[in-house]
Amino acid sequence: MSLTRLVWRSLLAHPLRMVLTVLAVTVGIFLYCFLTSIVGSLDAAVKAAAGNRIVVASAVSLFQSLPASAAYLDGIREVEGVETLTRFTWFGGVYAGENAPSPQFGVDPPALLDIYPEVQLPDAEAKAWLEDRKGGIVGRQLAQQRGLKVGDQLVLQGTIYPHVDGSPWTFNVRGIYSSTKANVDEVTMHFHWSYLDDTLERGEAFGPRGSSVYLVRIKQGYRGEEVAAAIDAKFERGPQRTRTGTEAAFQASWIGMLGNLPTFLGMIGGAVVVALLFGVVNTMTLAARERVRSMGILKALGFSDAVPVRLYLLESLLLVGLGGGGGIALAWGLQGSFQKVFAQFVPQYAVGQDTMVVAALICLGIALLAGLIPAWGAARLKAVEALRQ
């Protein structure tokens, strides 16, 4: 016989109530982790953006392609401060049997690897990619999710760029990259922009010509805002006006397209925690009301006032611990599935260690608060009065 057993027995005296409370905490903490991870993943991309990169997009809309001719490319390259650049074209292909497009971009491979030191790719794989015009590199997470390895073929159905004969696009997996920073995800496939453009040129596929955006690395000693302003000024009169900004600003504007969603998600996460606190406090208060007499018995037997405090705190910690642990485990376990689901909008979705630690601390806080309220009442309770109930 121990106090822990007494607590466990007390919990099991109302199994349905216990299960429902544990489930409520599980769902609540899972939601908190999930929502916080979305907001955190979006923020991380902005924070990790490099200061020496700028993004050139259409001034009309992010969904409006910019011309991709060599002349246009040279036009950007000629702007003072521009060091190197790559086209970046959203391909939007879907895997067989799926509906939602995944992130794939047509790029200029040498420039991409040059501009993004965050992209870690073995030299042999980089070389193989550069030499194979039908080749592509896939992120480590994507490779894990799809079971891809170097040498495999990646088959995608074009949605923006369908083949005229309806056949799918086939890419050769030439490399699997990993990323050292949150601004570069590991769920994207990059392939030769020229392969896409040549196919369009030959009339074998439909789709808009051009580049969704240009990624530019600026020379050392130049400020991103100034180079961006110079590019925008250059194309003020066409052929298409541009809106150029730093990589961080571009990431932020991408998030901004989601409206106030991150703020709302954060608020919902906070509300879930508060609702959880109320729920657990309610359960513990109800339990304490039922056990006034039991506490009186313990005191009459000679147990000190500290014992009810320990009992209620232990009970609350058990309840919230079970539920919270379940919620954190669920959020962590479903990470891979959510990475697939949100690959397009939140490609860097990940339940970070800090999120799990904060969730655990929230659980601890809720457990202590919810346990202390009945514990305080039980400690003040006089045995004589309790036994009269």
Add this chain to the structure above:
Amino acid sequence: MAATRPERPDGPLIRMRGVSKSYRRGGQDLLILDGMDLDVAAGEFLALMGPSGSGKSTILNLIGGLDNADAGEIVVAGTDVGRLPKSALSAWRARNVGFVFQAFNLLPVLTALENVELPLMLTPLSRKQRREQARFALEIVGLADREDHRPKQLSGGQEQRVAIARAMATDPTILLCDEPTGDLDRVSAEQVLEIIQELGRKNGTTVVMVTHDPRASERADRVLYLDKGVLVDGSASAPAAHPR
């Protein structure tokens, strides 16, 4: 039972002097005990009788340190109960007092054995020793075969016997019984009284029992009647109704 009982002081084991206690009910102070004196000798079986609300249970609560007197002195087994700080009072109660209540007051979520083991958690005994002692206590009250039963799986008489086993498991100096047969049928009541009397006699435990039942009081060495806050000797107060 454990032989850890403290040495008994000279003179009465329980000594109450000028004890007063009032309760506030409906905005009025209701005087329950009015300068009451009481001596109970070590090993004595005392029955307290009197009308409902006369303060019999209050006397038990004061002796057991569950309640505080407004005035007067309560010395139990050499300890001035009224002067003990709250924390020390709990420990003192665990060592010296066993309670048996009318409503049994077993913890419903625990088995009979676990209920009996509960007060033993406050002793320095090991887990194994506690379990053995609790089993022994259950054996004494004739419920060895019911150790895994929860209170709701027991009859009223059995519940009360478990409560007695719990009260006696720590071998207390004093056993305070508040209407122990109040909720029992005649046969069960006789069994319970027999056990209380026998345990008191064998262990030398001082028993103070509050009861309305004249047959229960017959087993006591002495009967006192509480009337209007004052104790009166049973033989002088109501000899016809409560013969000794």
